[in-house]
Amino acid sequence: MTLAINPALREALSDWLERLGALDAASAHTLRAYSTDVSDFLVFLATHLGGAPGPGALASITQADMRAFLAHERARGVSARTLARRLSAVKSFARWLAERDGLDLTVILSARAPRYRRSLPRALSPDAARAVVEQIGQTSRADWIGARDVAVAVLLYGCGLRISEALGLTGADLPLQDSLRIRGKGGKERIVPLLPAARQAVERYVELAPWPIADDRAAPIFRGARGGPLNPRLVARAMEQVRHGLGLPASATPHALRHSFATHLLAAGGDLRAIQKLLGHASLSTTQVYTSVDTARLMEIYQKAHPRA
Known part of the structure; x- marks a missing residue:
């Protein structure tokens, strides 16, 4: 070539x-x-x-x-x-x-790309998202693996992290504080508040893991069964198992948990620009499309974030 x-x-x-x-x-x-x-x-x-x-x-x-x-x-x-x-x-x-x-x-x-309809994962209902977080670790063959899957799911739904961002956490992020410094797309950094439930879930996994994760500052926190970096396909597989058990659609993927995080915050009256920062989006328009809330609700939140002079 x-x-x-x-x-x-x-x-x-x-x-x-x-x-x-x-x-x-x-x-x-x-x-x-x-x-x-x-x-x-x-x-x-x-x-x-x-x-x-x-x-x-x-x-x-x-x-x-x-x-x-x-x-x-x-x-x-x-x-x-x-x-x-x-x-x-x-x-x-x-x-x-x-x-x-x-x-x-x-x-x-100036060449124009063909138009396409952006497809986004559908958000889970709040009850379904909570059920996923509660049950995703119950079918694991080892307690530490179950705790690992729960910790990852909580970071996706409770903090709005991308799967790559969650799996990119290393021992340098331990011990956990009230926030996480996340390096997202393009190397851009953002500070994400860490909910107590998320901190507890990660700490429980670290305690049960068969490797001294806290002592290895350069290695990833989340590991596979043999101790190597956790493959995101394994998270998708765990998500697939739990959605079958709960009767959820195929759209219930790990990324859908991040999507649900943003959608539920917006539905609860969250500020659009604050959510944009939490998600690590470069522009507000990306957040508008990503959250896929109804137009009337989106405009209401947008007008609050940008009051007319």
Whole structure:
């Protein structure tokens, strides 16, 4: 694949990814995805144009070329949602390259991604969410594993953490205080209040775990059966078992617990901007879509957060 990319652009792509990792604290997963997305775009251009374009040649890309790329992606089965993500990566790279080399890449930057309907997990009812937290550890083959699954579920529903954020906690976060410093997407940090129930659940797991977690400041708190980092698929499997037992729909996933956290706070009259900070969203619009509450209630909360002068 790299042979079809102009050497100067391949070097530029490497420099861009290195910058994202060093300055923007992008995760390894994000860097791999960006690398694939941009590389595929450049390989397409090499085939489409009959030769691998260099950085300067990107300024000659036409709207027809960009439409051809989008059509090519859709023809090979790429969903509208994935294509929008891939185009976003291409634009980010083009924006950086334009600033670095003084290029006019307006055509690439103005390309429009296909519209797609954002699908979000449905929130559980408060009773169902509490039942999940109470029962998720009851089918485990060992007490410490049951305590582990309960602790993770409480962090998702009680603190609104992403599964990656919960599993990213390390011994450095112990002993637990009244809040957690969470490093979220893009390396952005936020402070999340830690409910007493969440602190107690984590402390019980740490006490039962067969490893001295509190003594290992660099290792993750949550471990698998063999002592390695807990795989998020195991959390999803535990969630699947408990939802079958409770008769809940397939939408009752670990991420749905975080979604329920936000939705229930909003329904109780929580401030939209405060919830935005708790979730770690960069923009208020993301929180509006994510919580998926009815329009009338959302506007009421929004107007309280932004009173007219």
